[in-house]
Amino acid sequence: MNTVGIQRISLYTAPYYLDMDDFAAARGEDPEKFHVGLGQDDMSVLPPDEDIVTLAANAADPILREFDPKSITAVLFATESGIDQSKSAGAFVHGLLGLSNRCRVVELKHACYAGTAALQMAANMVRVNASEKVLVIASDVARYELGSPGEATQGCGAVAMLVTNQADILALETGTGYYTEDVMDFWRPNYRDTALVDGKYSTMVYLTALKHAWQSLIESRNLNYQDFARFCYHLPFGKMAVKAHGRLMKIAGLEANDDELTHVMGASLIYNRTVGNSYSASLYFGLTSLLETDTNNLANQRIGLFSYGSGCVGEFFTGIVGKDYQSHLYQASHHRLLASREKLSFSRYLSFYKQFGEVERSDNIELPVYTKGRFRLSAIRAHKRQYADQQRPR
Ligand code: COA
Numbered sequence: 001m002n003t004v005g006i007q008r009i010s011l012y013t014a015p016y017y018l019d020m021d022d023f024a025a026a027r028g029e030d031p032e033k034f035h036v037g038l039g040q041d042d043m044s045v046l047p048p049d050e051d052i053v054t055l056a057a058n059a060a061d062p063i064l065r066e067f068d069p070k071s072i073t074a075v076l077f078a079t080e081s082g083i084d085q086s087k088s089a090g091a092f093v094h095g096l097l098g099l100s101n102r103c104r105v106v107e108l109k110h111a112c113y114a115g116t117a118a119l120q121m122a123a124n125m126v127r128v129n130a131s132e133k134v135l136v137i138a139s140d141v142a143r144y145e146l147g148s149p150g151e152a153t154q155g156c157g158a159v160a161m162l163v164t165n166q167a168d169i170l171a172l173e174t175g176t177g178y179y180t181e182d183v184m185d186f187w188r189p190n191y192r193d194t195a196l197v198d199g200k201y202s203t204m205v206y207l208t209a210l211k212h213a214w215q216s217l218i219e220s221r222n223l224n225y226q227d228f229a230r231f232c233y234h235l236p237f238g239k240m241a242v243k244a245h246g247r248l249m250k251i252a253g254l255e256a257n258d259d260e261l262t263h264v265m266g267a268s269l270i271y272n273r274t275v276g277n278s279y280s281a282s283l284y285f286g287l288t289s290l291l292e293t294d295t296n297n298l299a300n301q302r303i304g305l306f307s308y309g310s311g312c313v314g315e316f317f318t319g320i321v322g323k324d325y326q327s328h329l330y331q332a333s334h335h336r337l338l339a340s341r342e343k344l345s346f347s348r349y350l351s352f353y354k355q356f357g358e359v360e361r362s363d364n365i366e367l368p369v370y371t372k373g374r375f376r377l378s379a380i381r382a383h384k385r386q387y388a389d390q391q392r393p394r
Pocket of ligand 1: 199
């Protein structure tokens with residue numbers, strides 16, 4: 001039996017959020033456009049003293065309280081909101097978490113797909129050498145121009161996954177379906193700190209990639225729709241996944257209906273509704289949401305996961321939920337994290353948004369404490385980012 005896969009999964013998001021009702025009032029829109037039309041209730045907002053490194057280290061922290069940090073053999077860090085063109089964000093995380101020097105670190109990029117590329121690479125590393133313990137981290141900050149259609153679909157977050165040969169959470173099955181096409185639906189040139197997106201086009205390309213990846217999966221593995229208990233999708237906004245699953249059912253020759261949609265994927269949307277888009281992490285926010293909020297016991301059931309990264313790559317893969325998965329989830333602390341976030345006024349959201357840009361262009365800046373997370377960005381001195389561990393005695 002294949003036991004390679006996710007042994008632990010841990011989430012982290014910023015400790016601040018903007019309510020979409022306040023967003024709608026400030027932008028002169030009907031709030032139902034966001035709650036119903038996009039499937040979003042809130043968005044997590046990054047404070048100036050957090051970035052993809054602190055999101056990632058804070059996400060991985062609970063795993064490394066449970067497992068010896070010195071046992072980690074590799075860190076695969078996926079992001080499309082990189083902070084440096086050369087140094088991997090994973091190297092900063094390696095230092096903050098006190099990992100062994102006998103460890104490899106690399107940063108991977110392909111828009112929102114990179115988390116899945118990292119996960120599949122990690123699983124293959126373990127298949128080759130069963131003693132590998134790979135820390136896969138997907139960490140991103142979704143930022144669009146103020147006043148643009150994308151602004152409503154911002155958010156941020158990180159997911160850390162321990163990938164080993166003891167897949168307590170999800171055993172990854174071999175054989176996946178995939179699709180690549182060179183398109184310009186979403187991109188961020190080096191000189192910009194916000195993404196450019198052709199939103200309507202990107203939703204069309206997403207559905208095209210889904211169709212081809214699904215067909216390639218079911219043909220190569222001789223599977224059909226009924227072989228799946230639940231589905232998780234990349235979540236640029238919740239409604240995208242609902243549309244995707246409706247399309248999938250149509251391709252499978254079935255009629256989409258609300259009861260079926262709620263049953264097979266409703267629980268996967270709950271965390272994203274309040275966190276917003278976390279790019280490479282969002283599919284794994286969806287998986288965690290599914291496992292932690294679905295009222296049925298999903299042990300030994302097959303989950304289908306569709307990963308999409310603009311530009312574009314789509315991959316449909318499958319996993320079998322561990323028999324005792326519920327006792328290995330960090331469900332209570334995830335619920336505490338989401339419930340304890342502080343609501344921002346629209347003007348404070350704008351202030352955080354503007355400070356993000358200033359921090360990214362600074363070579364000499366000291367940052368006041370905003371975050372309640374363990375790790376924070378404390379300063380940039382001589383072009384070097386400095387991080388602080390708020391639990392370490394000074
Ligand atoms: N009540 C209920 N629904 C409403 C509504 C209201 N008052 N007003 C609008 N809506 C619905 C629309 O009908 C539409 O639904 P549909 O797509 O099912 O037709 C939805 O809300 C969005 O409205 P729309 O006018 O299309 O929004 P928009 O022009 O602001 O753009 C996106 C929406 C998604 C294209 C935009 O937010 C975007 O570009 N986001 C980024 C997408 C992305 O990240 N892509 C990259 C990776 S996949």
